[in-house]
Amino acid sequence: MDEKSTITGIGLGPFNLGLAALLSDHKDIESIFLERNEEFNWHKGLLLSGATLQVPFFADLVTMADPCHKLSYLNYLHQQDRLYQFYYYEHFLIPRVEYNQYCRWAVNQLENCHFDEQVTDVSYDGPSDLFTVHSESSSGQRKQYSSQHLAIGVGTQPNIPSWLADCDHPLVCHASAFANLQEKLTQCKRVTVIGSGQSAAECVLALFRSLTPEQVDQGASIRWVTQSPGYHPMEYSKLGQECFTPAYMNYFQTLPREQRRNVASQQGLLYKGISCSTISDIFDLLYERSIGGRSPGLILNPNCRVKSLKQLGLTNGLEIECEHTQLNTNYVLESDAIIAATGYIHQWPTWLEKLKGTILETDSNNDFIVNEDFSAQRCDNGQGKIFIQNPEIFQQGVGGPDLGIGAYRNAHIINNISGTSYYKISKSTAFQHYGIPEDAKRRDFTSF
Numbered sequence: 067m068d069e070k071s072t073i074t075g076i077g078l079g080p081f082n083l084g085l086a087a088l089l090s091d092h093k094d095i096e097s098i099f100l101e102r103n104e105e106f107n108w109h110k111g112l113l114l115s116g117a118t119l120q121v122p123f124f125a126d127l128v129t130m131a132d133p134c135h136k137l138s139y140l141n142y143l144h145q146q147d148r149l150y151q152f153y154y155y156e157h158f159l160i161p162r163v164e165y166n167q168y169c170r171w172a173v174n175q176l177e178n179c180h181f182d183e184q185v186t187d188v189s190y191d192g193p194s195d196l197f198t199v200h201s202e203s204s205s206g207q208r209k210q211y212s213s214q215h216l217a218i219g220v221g222t223q224p225n226i227p228s229w230l231a232d233c234d235h236p237l238v239c240h241a242s243a244f245a246n247l248q249e250k251l252t253q254c255k256r257v258t259v260i261g262s263g264q265s266a267a268e269c270v271l272a273l274f275r276s277l278t279p280e281q282v283d284q285g286a287s288i289r290w291v292t293q294s295p296g297y298h299p300m301e302y303s304k305l306g307q308e309c310f311t312p313a314y315m316n317y318f319q320t321l322p323r324e325q326r327r328n329v330a331s332q333q334g335l336l337y338k339g340i341s342c343s344t345i346s347d348i349f350d351l352l353y354e355r356s357i358g359g360r361s362p363g364l365i366l367n368p369n370c371r372v373k374s375l376k377q378l379g380l381t382n383g384l385e386i387e388c389e390h391t392q393l394n395t396n397y398v399l400e401s402d403a404i405i406a407a408t409g410y411i412h413q414w415p416t417w418l419e420k421l422k423g424t425i426l427e428t429d430s431n432n433d434f435i436v437n438e439d440f441s442a443q444r445c446d447n448g449q450g451k452i453f454i455q456n457p458e459i460f461q462q463g464v465g466g467p468d469l470g471i472g473a474y475r476n477a478h479i480i481n482n483i484s485g486t487s488y489y490k491i492s493k494s495t496a497f498q499h500y501g502i503p504e505d506a507k508r509r510d511f512t513s514f
Contacts, residue, residue: 082219261407300339
């Protein structure tokens with residue numbers, strides 16, 4: 067009998083959780099997934115009332131690879147006796163709170179998911195061609211796991227600019243912790259939200275909704291500042307969304323690596339903007355609350371780059387030093403609390419960084435080289451794969467971090483390590499043909 071394939075997943079966000087869910091049907095592959103947190107919670111600090119996913123519910127853990135899987139979102143609804151309610155809910159974009167609840171429901175049915183295990187090191191043994199993953203629990207218990215393959219799903223970390231890192235104030239935090247401070251923020255007279263993406267907009271909308279006319283009459287306000295020239299929507303047209311399909315991902319990976327970086331740097335508004343519905347909700351509140359010449363209580367300041375924060379001694383307030391990005395003028399704003407919606411960045415763990423140059427190949431920027439099969443290119447002769455979930459977008463395109471790609475990528479991973487075509491891989495996922503048209507005639511224009 068052939069030996070079973072083995073894989074260890076590190077990190078349990080939606081991508082690796084989806085891989086764990088699909089692998090639960092595969093008796094020929096042994097898997098274990100390790101997560102440092104004690105339970106699953108996806109962006110817990112932003113599980114706000116009214117906030118939705120920005121992708122349709124089909125982008126659950128399994129559906130785009132296996133629509134009949136028992137851990138689909140539709141089966142979750144059926145098991146929770148909510149299927150008819152969802153039927154009349156008539157929304158493709160589901161509440162973020164319920165998506166989190168769905169993932170927790172899936173976790174409870176998976177025996178291969180282990181929480182409270184912080185990965186401290188990963189080593190590789192050449193003769194056996196096995197990786198050993200070392201973990202430690204919060205109580206100090208240490209464990210080791212060996213496998214042929216790894217799936218890295220450690221996700222991203224809050225981006226902390228220097229002006230935020232240097233400020234130690236109880237009412238200053240990154241947006242990822244917004245829910246922890248929300249109740250206190252509603253009692254503040256002046257709250258400033260910094261940023262122009264979806265997280266910033268959701269924080270603003272939550273604060274604005276809770277701001278009463280009486281508070282505004284007493285001088286309370288919410289200020290929304292961003293260095294961007296305005297509060298612009300993310301791409302949500304039907305053809306524009308095709309940049310988040312496997313078809314575009316496959317095309318993108320044919321580009322030279324430096325070309326990928328250039329293309330990715332110009333695609334910010336495909337994913338960094340605000341949903342049109344959130345912009346509409348904020349605008350409608352502004353309109354309604356400004357009837358009769360009243361101050362609505364929300365101040366919008368684009369073209370505003372934050373340079374530093376300073377705590378005011380006696381009042382415990384905050385002074386925000388800003389620069390107008392178009393007028394090149396410095397000025398100061400005052401606030402009692404600040405939410406920094408400054409996004410997220412990749413911070414690869416030390417144990418992964420140390421594999422560079424010995425196990426993993428790197429490019430001229432010292433970045434991993436992620437292959438078309440979603441594994442990191444190796445520089446030794448080892449056969450085991452290290453799959454990278456959600457690498458930087460220049461590796462796979464803007465769709466890499468999108469939930470709608472997760473099950474597709476995991477189907478590829480399982481097909482790869484099982485050596486079979488267990489999952490049908492869709493060949494046509496977009497109407498657009500991103501490369502050279504098949505009916506085009508190639509011509510060297512330099513000869514003219």
